[in-house]
Amino acid sequence: MATLYVQNVPDELYDALRNQAKQHGKSIAAEVVTLLKETIPTAQELRARRAFLRRVDRLQSGRPLRAGPWPSTEEMLREDRSR
Numbered sequence: 001m002a003t004l005y006v007q008n009v010p011d012e013l014y015d016a017l018r019n020q021a022k023q024h025g026k027s028i029a030a031e032v033v034t035l036l037k038e039t040i041p042t043a044q045e046l047r048a049r050r051a052f053l054r055r056v057d058r059l060q061s062g063r064p065l066r067a068g069p070w071p072s073t074e075e076m077l078r079e080d081r082s083r
Contacts, residue, residue: 004032 009017021031041049071079 017031018028021028024031024034026034
């Protein structure tokens with residue numbers, strides 16, 4: 001596992017990081033690792049996101065939302081309002 005050293009961290013940012021780590025019951029190093037994991041996507045995460053977007057595109061370009069003999073939501077709302 002790699003080691004990361006960070007220099008010249010502004011005092012205000014360091015204090016905020018220390019307070020957040022304390023709130024989460026973690027060391028500052030563990031809090032930094034958690035923040036990096038939540039923020040920086042790995043190559044695997046990027047592949048998963050691309051696959052998800054391809055699935056969404058495929059679903060959106062598929063059949064129209066109105067399939068079958070049923071009225072659309074818009075038509076049902078108009079009918080309901082006209083009563």
